[in-house]
Amino acid sequence: MNTIEGNKLIYKFSMPEHWEKVKNCSDSFFISLNYHRDWNQLMPVVEKINEVCKTTGYPDTQELPHLRILYTPREDVWFYVVKFIQWYNENKTL
Secondary structure (H helix, E strand, C coil): CCHHHHHHHHHHHHCHHHHHHHCCCCHHHHHHCCCCCCHHHHHHHHHHHHHHHHHHCCCCCCCCHHHHHHHCCHHHHHHHHHHHHHHHHHHCCC
16 A cells, blocks of 8 residues: 555544545645644554454454554553663663
8 A cells, every 4th residue: 555545544534523524625635634744644544453352352462462562551651762762871882
């Protein structure tokens, strides 16, 4: 799937109430959404997927193992980032 089609799919999933207004917009509109480049754009979608998975129980990560990352809350990711940087700072050679 190319970037434009992927961004359309993401937008339709994350903003279904606005889809009818934008579905015929130019490709440049969908590129400008930057889901493919900007974590600030993508993370709310990840959080929505996480909520959908929690409330529906689907999909099981055994069935789709690449979705495991979506079950990690932002706070946990932050914690692991901090832990890594602490470890790195303590172990790097200058």
